[in-house]
Amino acid sequence: MAGRSAHAPAAEACLDSRQRLLAAAWELLWLNSYATVSVDDLCRRADVNKGSFYHHFDSKAALAQAAFAQQWECLRPALDAIFSAQVPPLERIDRYAALGLEIQTAKAQEFGRVLGCPWTSLGCEAGCKDGDLRSIAAQKGERVSRYLAAAIRDAIALGQIPAGDPDELAAMCQALITGSAAQARITDSLQPFARLAGALRRLLGAPAT
Amino acid sequence: MAGRSAHAPAAEACLDSRQRLLAAAWELLWLNSYATVSVDDLCRRADVNKGSFYHHFDSKAALAQAAFAQQWECLRPALDAIFSAQVPPLERIDRYAALGLEIQTAKAQEFGRVLGCPWTSLGCEAGCKDGDLRSIAAQKGERVSRYLAAAIRDAIALGQIPAGDPDELAAMCQALITGSAAQARITDSLQPFARLAGALRRLLGAPAT
DNA sequence: ATGCTCCTTGACTATTCAGTCAAGTCAAGT
DNA sequence: ACTTGACTTGACTGAATAGTCAAGGAGCAT
Structure with a gap:
């Protein structure tokens, strides 16, 4: 069960492209299956151009990994406390x-x-x-x-x-x-x-x- | 937990195209996620041409449904007995x-x-x-x-x-x-x-x- | 022989897909 | 002023995708 960071999108206009992509990945991968979420979907959601996407992440899988890793880092303190x-x-x-x-x-x-x-x-x-x-x-x-x-x-x-x-x-x-x-x-x-x-x-x- | 009908492929040379597609769907959808199994994959596995695929089933989803429904019909007697x-x-x-x-x-x-x-x-x-x-x-x-x-x-x-x-x-x-x-x-x-x-x-x- | 139905073939369609790449922009450092 | 590195743009690539369709083949009935 996941972290609370999906509340982040509200402030996403202030974030850089990389972070926006991470947030978009988190949201879309929660709602949809990995294979049905395309790089174009992610870029649209994050309002980031595809070239920028590939500047920050080697591949769609790399973004997914980074997003899940970030969410774990977010969740962990709460779990440590619990x-x-x-x-x-x-x-x-x-x-x-x-x-x-x-x-x-x-x-x-x-x-x-x-x-x-x-x-x-x-x-x-x-x-x-x-x-x-x-x-x-x-x-x-x-x-x-x-x-x-x-x-x-x-x-x-x-x-x-x-x-x-x-x-x-x-x-x-x-x-x-x-x-x-x-x-x-x-x-x-x-x-x-x-x-x-x-x-x-x-x-x-x-x-x- | 599923039926035993995946043992059927051994006799699949004797089956008609429709049944071969159902068996292929069952196997591929067990091993892989639905979105990553393409109609081409299914046709290759079943040795059926794509046009024949669409003759028998309206869509990929229709095949998946039919395959799962068939497996349920297969499994049900065993569950009734158990x-x-x-x-x-x-x-x-x-x-x-x-x-x-x-x-x-x-x-x-x-x-x-x-x-x-x-x-x-x-x-x-x-x-x-x-x-x-x-x-x-x-x-x-x-x-x-x-x-x-x-x-x-x-x-x-x-x-x-x-x-x-x-x-x-x-x-x-x-x-x-x-x-x-x-x-x-x-x-x-x-x-x-x-x-x-x-x-x-x-x-x-x-x-x- | 002809017509019909069911099934098959194989080429096709438009769109989408993950990924590429040259060029451009911007801020910071020298 | 110039250079550099980080980042962005936008067009592109070749392959893959679900689905289409006209033509053909086979078996059966008349």
Whole structure:
């Protein structure tokens, strides 16, 4: 579930071409599949000429990578805070689910439909190709699983959930999060996000809040 | 998780053009994203001339729809059997997970990598477009959720799992299944399928087997 | 033999695609 | 004033795209 930087377009008149392209890529790749977003689409959205596009980025894929990398850098501090060891373990997971719901709600209001998670969509699309795009999604999955595993490890140590393999449980949670995002996008419903915290707690054998 | 009809290509020399196109679509759309599979690709794979393609199908999208519809018709009897009321509720869910693992394992051997679920991939790709393609995935999700909800309702009635809203629990299970398929495709690993039965039982509060 | 239907062929269409490139502009440094 | 580097422009390239269409072939019925 993504960062808040899609609020940036409002100030985009003040940004340079490169940043405008990054923002355009982020938005268009969230709404549409990678293969259907053309370089012309990106340039139009960013109000940048195609020659400038290729000055800043070697290729469409390079722009996509840079955009996703930038969004991760944006998102990471929020995740570090949510998953901080200063936050009780189960609350970390609740907050992560709440962050997702908050972002998706804002996006749905902005675009008139539920968008789901751009990492998931990109990953599924590029899924069978060994390439840079697929590894963007794979890497994000690993990073989130790392946060989740640490929280689960702590929750087990504190006796808040039944014992189990933290890495395996984290992978299950990640699958549930990924699937909820896909479901939300496909069905244009916020329900999967609204129910995610409860579902994660069930999966972990944690008491409902 | 899909049908077994992708074993059909071996006999494809005996099939008519239309069927060959349906089989080609199924295979190519499983391996690749819809937008990257061109009509030329489909015709080449099916050894059918483009003019013949358009004789049989109005458009690329029409072929995709027909291919997915055919696969559903193929898969449904197996699902009816697995989710039959004659099968104990939790065993239905275990068997569904086992079917998924079986199909994915066979596919991985055939293609040298894990393919995940074509419905999920198509759905994510077409996610934000209101069109026929997105509803293919949405419809499949609803159908599977219906099976799951019935099994869950029965399991609750038999006291095998704690009480809860069957439709909501079914949706959670469906999210987990969808996410596991996406995860498997992105990471090229059968692990998500291998752990799915256990994860579903956890989600439902069912005892491990 | 003729007509009809279904299917196939192969060339075609206009548009789009990712990417190229020479020339131009601008600001900063010398 | 001149140079340089960063950036922009706008036209271009060859290939690919979904879809079109006239003509032909084959099988069947009359």
